Amino acid sequence: MSGVSFRPLAMTAVAVVAVLGLAGCSSAGSNASEQNVDLNAQAELTVPNVESASMIVPPAPPVPALPVKNAANEQNAGDGPGEGAPQAPGGPDLYPEPALGSVGEPEQRGNGQPITKGGVTNAFVAKLTGSQSVDHTDTKWGVAGTGNAVSWANGNGQVITAFGDTFGRPRPKGESSDQPPLVSGAGLNLPVFPKGVPFPALPYVNLVQGGQQGSGFAGDTGTQAPTGFDWRNNTLAYSSGKDLRNFSFDSFLTGSNSKEAREILGSKRVNGVEITTLPTSGVSIGGRQYMTYASIQRYGPAPGSWTSNYAGIAVSEDNGATWRKSKNAYWSNSGAGRNFQMPALAKYGDTIYMYGTAQGRVGGVYVAKVKASKILDRSSYSYWTNSGWVRGLKAAPAPIVSGGVGEVSVQYNSSLRQWLMISTDVFHNGIVLRQANNPMGPWTDARVIASGKNYPSIYGANIHPSSTGNDLFFTMSQWSSYNVYLMHTTVTRQGVPGPRPGSPAIPLPGGQGLPAGPAPDLPAPTFDLRLPDSMGGGTPNPKAPNKPS
Structure with missing residues (x-):
């Protein structure tokens, strides 16, 4: 993990949040509380490999498979899936009668x-x-x-x-986001990223939660x-x-x-x-x-x-x-x-x-x-x-x-x-x-x-x-x-x-980024944006539609 390289991305008017995984956390909490710490210089802050058995915080459990309808009963509106395509989750179309306070009374x-x-x-x-x-x-x-x-x-x-x-x-019971849990830091909550996860996983670093530990911040809608x-x-x-x-x-x-x-x-x-x-x-x-x-x-x-x-x-x-x-x-x-x-x-x-x-x-x-x-x-x-x-x-x-x-x-x-x-x-x-x-x-x-x-x-x-x-x-x-x-x-x-001060474009891995234009208003504290080179983006699918059919 010590060989992971990072590249700084400069900003003129503002600084954006830091994205780093946490591998060794015994000393990370005290360092993270400093407002202007150079996160890139902290040897203990690296991008973890979730395939490693020594991972501190395990990824969320897989979602159990759901039953599907038989093809004969499947009724999809619009275009149907192609041959061999995964079918939408299905189930019975029967619903219980609304509960009544007493016979003839409307539901509360x-x-x-x-x-x-x-x-x-x-x-x-x-x-x-x-x-x-x-x-x-x-x-x-x-x-x-x-x-x-x-x-x-x-x-x-x-x-x-x-x-x-x-x-x-x-x-299904327990199904929510599959975002890995956050680990507590003094002033920082740092996510443990799965290997190769591209931006925009960036926003789910939260810098204003104090020492709280948890997951499920705004916009956390899983993958x-x-x-x-x-x-x-x-x-x-x-x-x-x-x-x-x-x-x-x-x-x-x-x-x-x-x-x-x-x-x-x-x-x-x-x-x-x-x-x-x-x-x-x-x-x-x-x-x-x-x-x-x-x-x-x-x-x-x-x-x-x-x-x-x-x-x-x-x-x-x-x-x-x-x-x-x-x-x-x-x-x-x-x-x-x-x-x-x-x-x-x-x-x-x-x-x-x-x-x-x-x-x-x-x-x-x-x-x-x-x-x-x-x-x-x-x-x-x-x-x-x-x-x-x-x-x-x-x-x-x-x-x-x-x-x-x-x-x-x-x-x-x-x-x-x-x-x-x-x-x-x-x-x-x-x-x-x-x-x-x-x-x-x-x-x-x-x-x-x-x-x-x-x-x-x-x-x-x-x-x-x-x-x-x-x-x-x-x-x-x-x-x-x-x-x-x-x-x-x-x-x-x-x-x-x-008018807000201007900011240059900030390219980010995965083809995303902040555009040149008005500087984003960010909650304090903020840090220089530093992203691991290992965070790459996906590739487009030529079979996907690019206009209505």
Whole structure:
């Protein structure tokens, strides 16, 4: 292990967190507490080989295999898997009747809560999916586990909520993230990396947890796709109530079996080609519904990372009952298009702003705009380049936010006269809020509105469109429970910030990195970024789709 080499990556305006494994820890705790210690000079800090029997912290146990449906009973929406491809986890399609307080009485409102480390905070409002959710979605609609909810107003008094991978039975006992546990240091928590794990495993180093020991920080979603029974790539629900403190779904979109929420947008369901199709945002224009989605090739290989094929827009003429993937409105995961693999739409007047991030949860946030009437015309989009809006992707778009950012959601708040952006932020270990006077910024520093210290493994926050005034309601997913929760925060209008200092691009192993642009706002303490040369990236799959078929 002493022969492992490291390469320093300089920053001019900021320093980024250190990524190092821990092999000999008897003296690491005292050294790690120093603010300006040269981690690269510490001989006891090396990248461990997890294949070695002397490994201090073992990797997480493997997830047990799940039963699958027979091919004759498999009913996949969209394109079916190819010959010899792994099948989606399956199981029975029978659901128990809802529990009744007594004969004829409706089921009582559920009081389920997220998994917590530091206790339930006053930000928590309600559990929206799974067992003991407010509507008992597991028994009513076969939604026992799901994540990554995105909501938008349909223009006719309803709110549509689309979910990612959905299951009709709870996940196997003990299944959560497969991220290796963290080991305690005085002021540092350092992960034990499996051999060859590439960036972006970087964000899961936490420098502000003190001497705490544990795992499951914000954005910790493992390296495997979620699993369970009765897998659907995505599902969709409707709601009409305006009292978000007493939120309830009116219904889920169901198939012939009225008790089971059905899939709305198919995929090939082949890991390494296209494992799922993930909704990322939506808007209503002229009575039609437009939903952005990401075609996911695979999850991993690092915790909280994934590889996307492309992102696109699907349109529905019947309030979400059926969807058609546009053959023109898509952004392949190459060139400048790689910055819009998790798109988020925000409507302002007759303009649609599309915010984008790359695959994973580290990098920049970018923005494009288009007239609402041209939303499916990719050639009509203009991209922000710092010097102005430029039509098409010939000029490289400029990031408007940089850091450990993923799954953004943006909305203009007319009461505050501010643009609000929330996102997963792995550097800040939580869901964070930023504000701006203009859609392209400059944006304020991140403020944590839901912390991984309280709620481990949170990710995928989305602003609820019925939020008004200073009350911001948002949905939040939790990987460890694999369900969706409604949260609340009070927003105070912040002043217009000055432009952030510039930072050069910081290339990182695995093809990721922080882009040149506004310096990321990082929690203290921070250290120089030093990465082991052994952390390499994966290779693309030429059989994976790069556009809608």
